[in-house]
Amino acid sequence: MSGSSPQILVVDDDDEIRSLLQVVLTREGFRVQEAKDAPTARRLLGAQDGVDLIILDIMMPGEDGLSFCQRLRETLDTPILMVSARGLSIDRSIGLELGADDYLPKPFERRELVARVKAILRRGGSSARAGRHRVGGLLIDLGRRAVLDEQDAPLSLTSGEFELLRCFVDRPGRVLSRDQLIEWTRGRSSDAFDRNIDVQISRLRKKLVERGFPEDGFKTVRNVGYVLTTAVESAP
Known part of the structure; x- marks a missing residue:
């Protein structure tokens, strides 16, 4: 992981959701950056030494989360947690098929979000049972x-x-x-x-x-x- 604490990029067009995630994740000790759309997220990713996790909304104007996830997977293996207000099983399946690591429907409990984030980061950085x-x-x-x-x-x-x-x-x-x-x-x-x-x-x-x-x-x-x-x- 990069830096002294994990860095998370939140990509969501909803200002309130981004602000909420910023507060919740910062309280848990994470460093958080926000992007309202795929182009902004792409610029932030290009300017960073490394992002440890991307929280990506499916429903965004312009390039949606599914398309952006697919493009990210062409060059990055950064863990992706997809979120969606629709909560459709087809969104879950497609998101995972395109390379997302986990999926969480909106609205979600704050504790569940934090637990999912920590689980993804834990398995991503673990060197246990090495061999x-x-x-x-x-x-x-x-x-x-x-x-x-x-x-x-x-x-x-x-x-x-x-x-x-x-x-x-x-x-x-x-x-x-x-x-x-x-x-x-x-x-x-x-x-x-x-x-x-x-x-x-x-x-x-x-x-x-x-x-x-x-x-x-x-x-x-x-x-x-x-x-x-x-x-x-x-x-x-």
């Missing part, structure tokens, strides 16, 4: 939070996707329920019935398979969850 592993032809370096294919080319994963992968690498051959995966990657404050975890697993699986990972390396256990069936070996 290098060979899994399905890929090298997974938990300490450096990196995944390399057999040609040593890096694979771009969001922080949420990487944490999902970590969950499976730490527990090979064990069936992991959706509720367990949600709690481990998003925290206890998340909605236990949020099935958008399926979207993230599908996207993670697709990225891995494109780099040579076995198509049956992840298996779905109907009505239960998922299991990593590929062997996990320690790597030097």
Whole structure:
């Protein structure tokens, strides 16, 4: 993370929402910058040494949050928490498919927002359970939070996707329920019935398979969850 405390960029066209988030997050010790639209956010990102988290509203004039998220993911792996007043499940699914790390519908409880933010930053900066592993032809370096294919080319994963992968690498051959995966990657404050975890697993699986990972390396256990069936070996 950059600086002495995490820096958050709030991108929302609603002046009251931006002001509220500024107050709430500053009280929690975060440094906060505000942008009312995608062009302003893009300028701020270009002028900063680093932003640790982007809180991005979907409904904005001009370029909306979904389009901006997609463009950001072409060059940045900064964690993104998407928010929307509409609260539609399709927005959640599309947002996660485009690379967002989490989604929170408006109106939201302040405590839930802070919990989500801290959970994302915690998993993004954690070096716990560091180690290098060979899994399905890929090298997974938990300490450096990196995944390399057999040609040593890096694979771009969001922080949420990487944490999902970590969950499976730490527990090979064990069936992991959706509720367990949600709690481990998003925290206890998340909605236990949020099935958008399926979207993230599908996207993670697709990225891995494109780099040579076995198509049956992840298996779905109907009505239960998922299991990593590929062997996990320690790597030097």
